Amino acid sequence: MLPLKEQEKTKLWLSQFDNTPADRQLAEKLLDSINYCPLSEFKNSLTKLVKGELPLKSTSALFIERELQPTTAKLPPPTYKQIKTYNPRSKKKHIRAYGAAMQAVQSLTYTTQDVGSEGLVAFIANTLCRSNPKRFLLQPAADNVRNSKVRNFVILTDFIGSGDRASKMLDAMWNVASIRSWHSGKFVNFWVMAYSGTEQGIKHVCGHRFSPKVHVVTECPTLHNSFDSDLDEMVELCKKYGAHSANPLGWKNTAALLAFEHGAPNNMPAIFVSEKNRGSKKWAPLFPKRVTEGLWQSTQVDITNLIDNALNQLNMPEILESPRFQRASDQNKSAIIILLSHSQGKRRVAELRRVLPISLDSLISAKNRAIKQGWITETGALTLAGYKAIRFLRRQGRKFFVAPYPFAPYYPTQLRAPQ
Structure with missing residues (x-):
């Protein structure tokens, strides 16, 4: 089954962001930030x-x-x-x-x-x-x-x-x-x-x-709590392409980035839910009449691929070779991904879902499992047990890890600058 942004309908929706190449890139990033609830x-x-x-x-x-x-x-x-x-x-x-x-x-x-x-x-x-x-x-x-x-x-x-x-x-x-x-x-x-x-x-x-x-x-992840440095660009994108609606950022400017399988709320930005049929510049929303079911069922992907991509994104691919990690269940692997994300300062829901694009409920379950294991606190701070778990997994994984290009030239990056 194809991921959401690789589907034909989604590609057509993304093709509407044609004013500048940067708009298309922002739209793809915004699409990746939407959270789905089955x-x-x-x-x-x-x-x-x-x-x-x-x-x-x-x-x-x-x-x-x-x-x-x-x-x-x-x-x-x-x-x-x-x-x-x-x-x-x-x-x-x-x-x-x-x-x-x-x-x-x-x-x-x-x-x-x-x-x-x-x-x-x-x-x-x-x-x-x-x-x-x-x-x-x-x-x-x-x-x-x-x-x-x-x-x-x-x-x-x-x-x-x-x-x-x-x-x-x-x-x-x-x-x-x-x-x-x-x-x-x-x-x-x-x-x-x-x-x-x-x-x-x-x-x-x-x-x-x-x-x-x-x-x-x-x-609820929103436009306002999901982006930092590029927040102004995202707001401008939604206002520019959603100008046909009286509420380009959704009802009461909520700008929610949450869609349910049974429908999308009217608090989402207008580019997702509002249609424009008149004038020279028409607009076809991703969720017409706030219906999400057609796209929903085809967004399910293999959790194994998601975990592999998450470790590569976190720049810790060696953990894949750790026997302890390989023996863990999918739920425990997800909890380890949450632990690694928190260790890099990624604690908000939108940031976690960019690393591991699973449903909100699954993310919550993974975080609760990490808390129960004693790796992180309720507020998201790493515990001593969390640091020890990361060190163990990385040390164990390096014993079996083989670089993608073992014969590539090596350039040290950790040497001290000349005095």
Whole structure:
């Protein structure tokens, strides 16, 4: 199977960067920085996050994040309907939530029923609730919330981009007097959980008046945190070729470099997801209508080749000949690559993925394995055991390593300059 940038469709997309030869090179580098999340890993990671972070001995209500119907009111429509009821204890009428919650999946257009990522997230949440009916409830009715003594209101989503949708979902809950009362009495806690999220989006959600706890599986690589010296050139590239869109860097200038198998978020730069059909200069995006599945299945490559290329890129090809390295599983080899990358100062997700272009979930798993082995700390600093492991692998590999051109002239580079 061909890698992404070697596919015919990708080559056609790259051919559009034709103003200067440098633009084509920048576009290829930008393409290599995109992180992909397979469907299976998305399901497993989100399920593991929900089970691992939410309290075991309390009931949680899972709500699916989706786009809400726009209104002229200050707040979106409430999550539950409300009715005035007489309370004999206070001898006053109070507004009380009743009936079913808003639908988990609902299309806002009726000419064509369009369902986004909320359909997949709802399926994952429904599976969770069926397997753990006492611990999880999927958008329960108001009476069910009271009878089951729900203590956690959880909003589930695949991606927190700008944070607008999650905040509006929280606003819809705030618009229910009963939920405000439960919050005031500290009966319920609020959570927002996603596979990934940008720093600005997470900060926006955390600032909501409910003060929700936000948890993601992994940070989101963006244009802003994936490049250093060439950041300005990348931004200029996206603005120049994405000028046909009102948001050339994606919604709220997020510039996310993350695509799921089930679709690309609208926070990606416009050159990836926005089409231009009119005018002399047309533009065909790599992910038209944010569909990624066609390219996704053909991007899988042999992990052995990826590890070989990673060691060559790190300038440590001799480690391939180490018997200890050869006996290691693919997971342990990936963890060693993470260790070697950290030793050279490559600690960010985008840098790690350029060295070892595997999925985010696999990268996280490899890093966690390196931490468990005691090679690196949680913050990414090398430990004494990590330095020892590198020295051992290199020393062992040099015994069996043969240079590609053993009879090539030798020129020393480590001699001291003449005094």
